[in-house]
Amino acid sequence: MPALEIKHLSAGYGQTVVISNISLTLEKGEWFVLLGPNGTGKSTLLRCVGGRIKPTTGTIHINGSNLHRDSDVARSKLGFGVQPEQLPGLLTGRQCLEVYAMAQQLPAIDEDVLRLCHAFRLEAALDSFTDTWSLGMRQKLAVLLSLLGDPALVVLDEAFNGLDPRSASLLRSELGARVKSRRCAVLLATHHLDLVAQVATGAGLLVDGRLVQRWESDVFAALKVSGTQAIQQALEAAYAD
Amino acid sequence: MGLNPLRSMAHSRPLLRVQLHKLQNRLSGMQTSPRLWFVALATLYGIYWLSPYIRGSHFDFAAELSTLEGKVLLGILIAGAFALITAARYRRVSETLVHSWLASTAAVNPLSFMQRFTTSLWPLLLIGVGVVIIAWLVTPYAANDSSLSWMLVTCLAVCVGLPAGLFFGTRPKPRKRRSSRYVRDPKAAPSVVTQITAHASWLSQLPVREALALAQPANSRLLFFTALITLPAGITGVMVIAILAAWVLLAWLVTLAVAVPIAAAAAHRWLESTTLPFRTFQWLIIRRALLHYGLAAMVVGPTCVLLDASLLEIIRLVAFNLVLFLAWSTFTVFSVWHGRDDRWMGGIGAALTAALENRFAGFGTLTALLITALCLHRGGRDART
Numbered sequence: 001m002p003a004l005e006i007k008h009l010s011a012g013y014g015q016t017v018v019i020s021n022i023s024l025t026l027e028k029g030e031w032f033v034l035l036g037p038n039g040t041g042k043s044t045l046l047r048c049v050g051g052r053i054k055p056t057t058g059t060i061h062i063n064g065s066n067l068h069r070d071s072d073v074a075r076s077k078l079g080f081g082v083q084p085e086q087l088p089g090l091l092t093g094r095q096c097l098e099v100y101a102m103a104q105q106l107p108a109i110d111e112d113v114l115r116l117c118h119a120f121r122l123e124a125a126l127d128s129f130t131d132t133w134s135l136g137m138r139q140k141l142a143v144l145l146s147l148l149g150d151p152a153l154v155v156l157d158e159a160f161n162g163l164d165p166r167s168a169s170l171l172r173s174e175l176g177a178r179v180k181s182r183r184c185a186v187l188l189a190t191h192h193l194d195l196v197a198q199v200a201t202g203a204g205l206l207v208d209g210r211l212v213q214r215w216e217s218d219v220f221a222a223l224k225v226s227g228t229q230a231i232q233q234a235l236e237a238a239y240a241d
Numbered sequence: 242m243g244l245n246p247l248r249s250m251a252h253s254r255p256l257l258r259v260q261l262h263k264l265q266n267r268l269s270g271m272q273t274s275p276r277l278w279f280v281a282l283a284t285l286y287g288i289y290w291l292s293p294y295i296r297g298s299h300f301d302f303a304a305e306l307s308t309l310e311g312k313v314l315l316g317i318l319i320a321g322a323f324a325l326i327t328a329a330r331y332r333r334v335s336e337t338l339v340h341s342w343l344a345s346t347a348a349v350n351p352l353s354f355m356q357r358f359t360t361s362l363w364p365l366l367l368i369g370v371g372v373v374i375i376a377w378l379v380t381p382y383a384a385n386d387s388s389l390s391w392m393l394v395t396c397l398a399v400c401v402g403l404p405a406g407l408f409f410g411t412r413p414k415p416r417k418r419r420s421s422r423y424v425r426d427p428k429a430a431p432s433v434v435t436q437i438t439a440h441a442s443w444l445s446q447l448p449v450r451e452a453l454a455l456a457q458p459a460n461s462r463l464l465f466f467t468a469l470i471t472l473p474a475g476i477t478g479v480m481v482i483a484i485l486a487a488w489v490l491l492a493w494l495v496t497l498a499v500a501v502p503i504a505a506a507a508a509h510r511w512l513e514s515t516t517l518p519f520r521t522f523q524w525l526i527i528r529r530a531l532l533h534y535g536l537a538a539m540v541v542g543p544t545c546v547l548l549d550a551s552l553l554e555i556i557r558l559v560a561f562n563l564v565l566f567l568a569w570s571t572f573t574v575f576s577v578w579h580g581r582d583d584r585w586m587g588g589i590g591a592a593l594t595a596a597l598e599n600r601f602a603g604f605g606t607l608t609a610l611l612i613t614a615l616c617l618h619r620g621g622r623d624a625r626t
């Protein structure tokens with residue numbers, strides 16, 4: 001079953017329609033990157049997948065479970081990376097991990113996540129309030145939380161922003177390993193074409209709330225071989241169309 | 242530079258025009274700032290309280306208004322209060338400029354400390370001198386026998402009001418980073434993390450920590466002055482301690498009630514995509530705050546017994562307050578869960594419920610229980626999304 005199946009999704013805020021008629025399917029083992037100019041609905045789409053916005057039309061299935069009808073099962077298979085500023089400032093990093101594990105009905109934090117926490121060098125700061133942390137540290141914690149419970153789908157919005165090069169490389173490796181072993185699919189919104197060229201197995205261009213172009217894995221692999229410049233040109237061509 | 246240096250600068254620099262609009266918006270908001278009106282009222286009260294030491298008797302405002310000298314005096318006092326508010330407003334103008342997003346630009350940097358200081362100070366001095374001159378001109382005509390004491394009162398109004406305006410006009414520090422200074426530091430743990438187990442109770446500490454952050458000195462000094470105002474003259478030291486303790490307890494309970502929706506919003510933004518159900522979320526958020534309310538009831542109940550209150554009445558009062566807090570917290574958490582901020586509605590509901598309880602004993606408690614049950618019943622997963 002696909003890790004994520006979106007059918008004819010439309011959503012917005014109040015009377016404003018932000019995304020319309022989007023369909024997308026991701027299998028486990030895929031790292032799909034959402035590209036597009038600012039304000040075209042990337043984050044809104046991710047928030048829909050995270051169950052934070054109720055779509056006006058369409059359905060979302062995560063690992064075969066409907067996000068709205070079978071919400072608990074679907075959410076238990078979802079790892080949503082919150083924005084760093086959404087972390088509660090008056091909890092420590094350790095407390096955030098403990099509460100989030102409880103909220104995801106896990107008995108304890110996975111070893112993988114603890115190992116990554118150690119690699120991120122977050123341990124020394126784990127017992128201080130997160131509102132004293134830097135942006136990068138909070139970003140790391142947000143990513144760690146999204147990986148709790150071995151989710152089938154990891155949804156990240158600009159998750160590499162603010163990370164130092166070493167931590168970004170570690171995160172790429174961790175997510176890459178999970179994708180490669182087909183443990184999960186990753187849906188990432190980003191503007192970093194270098195990152196896209198390194199890790200993505202597929203990509204889509206979102207313009208004015210519509211998914212105007214999707215590059216499947218074989219086409220995208222050929223594009224990646226040609227480098228970042230080729231991806232940039234393909235994006236511009238698709239945008240011009 | 243003209244009479245108003247901000248306006249002159251803004252006229253020559255387009256970016257500062259934007260900033261000036263921001264300042265004007267802030268100023269219009271300041272006119273109704275409860276903090277400043279509180280200070281103005283506190284000043285008037287202070288003058289009233291000190292008046293026996295200056296003119297030998299308390300002011301009777303109703304009686305004073307019927308005489309010319311009373312009207313003049315009240316006019317002067319109002320002018321003093323206005324001076325106070327204006328001083329605080331201009332103090333905030335200066336701070337807004339210093340802390341603005343333009344603070345690092347070439348347009349703002351040349352403003353030296355002295356320039357900023359005088360920007361704050363000149364209207365203050367102008368109004369202060371104006372008030373004193375008016376008082377000087379009017380009081381001898383209005384009151385032949387007590388002009389000197391009136392002048393003293395007016396000077397006192399200005400001397401107390403203007404520094405108080407400067408003091409209270411200080412912008413509260415940005416909450417997010419500063420707040421944690423007032424929350425006790427967490428205990429350090431071993432640096433090498435080998436195991437972390439799921440633990441829910443931290444979520445229930447969040448409202449208490451938010452309340453501690455809200456009780457930072459910038460806010461609690463207002464409470465302190467309010468409490469001082471309520472102290473009647475001529476009471477014993479024990480009574481002073483009792484009244485202040487009652488204020489502290491009441492303020493803490495109110496702060497906790499205010500902190501619940503804030504903590505709920507912070508937690509909900511973060512946990513929205515998890516499997517956490519509403520009832521668990523709601524219980525985790527309010528349970529420690531509810532414990533505080535329970536402990537407060539255990540203190541207040543026996544105290545009321547010592548003061549010879551009826552046992553039945555005490556039980557009814559304590560039960561109502563506990564249920565009212567339960568209803569308020571459940572309702573506000575429920576609205577946060579649905580992505581809304583209905584605190585004002587919750588406040589009106591709480592006031593109506595209290596009025597109902599006051600008019601028909603027991604009905605307010607029942608209404609609060611009904612609201613709680615309704616929110617718990619409707620707070621399901623589907624409703625959230």
